[in-house]
Amino acid sequence: DADVTQTPRNRITKTGKRIMLECSQTKGHDRMYWYRQDPGLGLRLIYYSFDVKDINKGEISDGYSVSRQAQAKFSLSLESAIPNQTALYFCATSDPGLAGSSYNEQFFGPGTRLTVL
Amino acid sequence: DAKTTQPNSMESNEEEPVHLPCNHSTISGTDYIHWYRQLPSQGPEYVIHGLTSNVNNRMASLAIAEDRKSSTLILHRATLRDAAVYYCILRVNNAGNMLTFGGGTRLMVKP
Numbered sequence: 001d002a003d004v005t006q007t008p009r010n011r012i013t014k015t016g017k018r019i020m021l022e023c024s025q026t027k028g029h030d031r032m033y034w035y036r037q038d039p040g041l042g043l044r045l046i047y048y049s050f051d052v053k054d055i056n057k058g059e060i061s062d063g064y065s066v067s068r069q070a071q072a073k074f075s076l077s078l079e080s081a082i083p084n085q086t087a088l089y090f091c092a093t094s095d096p097g098l099a100g101s102s103y104n105e106q107f108f109g110p111g112t113r114l115t116v117l
Numbered sequence: 118d119a120k121t122t123q124p125n126s127m128e129s130n131e132e133e134p135v136h137l138p139c140n141h142s143t144i145s146g147t148d149y150i151h152w153y154r155q156l157p158s159q160g161p162e163y164v165i166h167g168l169t170s171n172v173n174n175r176m177a178s179l180a181i182a183e184d185r186k187s188s189t190l191i192l193h194r195a196t197l198r199d200a201a202v203y204y205c206i207l208r209v210n211n212a213g214n215m216l217t218f219g220g221g222t223r224l225m226v227k228p
Contacts (some may be wrong), residue, residue, distance in 0.1 A: 004160075028197060035218075037226060040220075041218075042204060042218030042219050042220055042221055043161065043218040044218070045204065045216075045217075048215075059217075090160045090161070092160070105163040105166075106153075106161075106163065106216060107163075108159075108160030108161050108162065109160055110160055111158075111159070111160050
């Protein structure tokens with residue numbers, strides 16, 4: 001079974017609709033992240049959470065909100081979807097590791113392809 | 118944030134070594150060099166990381182220049198499965214593990 005799962009895997013919606021993308025993980029990690037990827041480009045950070053009570057904006061948070069319902073679940077919402085939010089969305093997790101740990105590998109889900117018409 | 122520069126694409130023949138370069142001339146003393154790759158239709162996956170010394174793992178080797186302004190990811194024997202986009206990322210130590218992705222290098226492997 002996959003350690004990081006995302007639902008749905010594909011979604012087509014219309015402008016103005018509210019959309020929620022969900023991410024679940026079984027790795028027991030405290031840290032979770034949401035990224036978006038546009039065609040031919042790298043990933044950009046939308047929001048991240050270091051634990052259930054800690055939510056932080058990333059590089060491109062406008063138009064998005066998140067909810068950390070539990071350690072294992074981190075949801076991304078588009079309050080009123082617009083066409084330029086059409087993209088591939090990835091959830092990721094990491095473990096803070098030991099104090100001063102240097103690398104904290106991130107583990108990514110399979111992605112959600114969102115199309116806003 | 119320190120930036121990285123990578124070629125947009127590279128080609129390799131199967132079973133030959135591949136050297137993927139990355140320039141990071143504005144790297145600071147505490148930035149770690151990370152490499153991730155993204156296979157088609159998948160999320161990125163960790164490949165390797167380092168600070169100053171060269172590093173080896175089961176997937177690849179990382180050669181870091183003495184001045185740390187550049188690094189090279191080495192795949193010792195490319196396979197068709199290694200065809201992916203490879204991202205060179207500088208991670209600021211103690212910055213909450215933020216990864217800032219650039220455009221990466223698309224590696225094509227020819228049989």
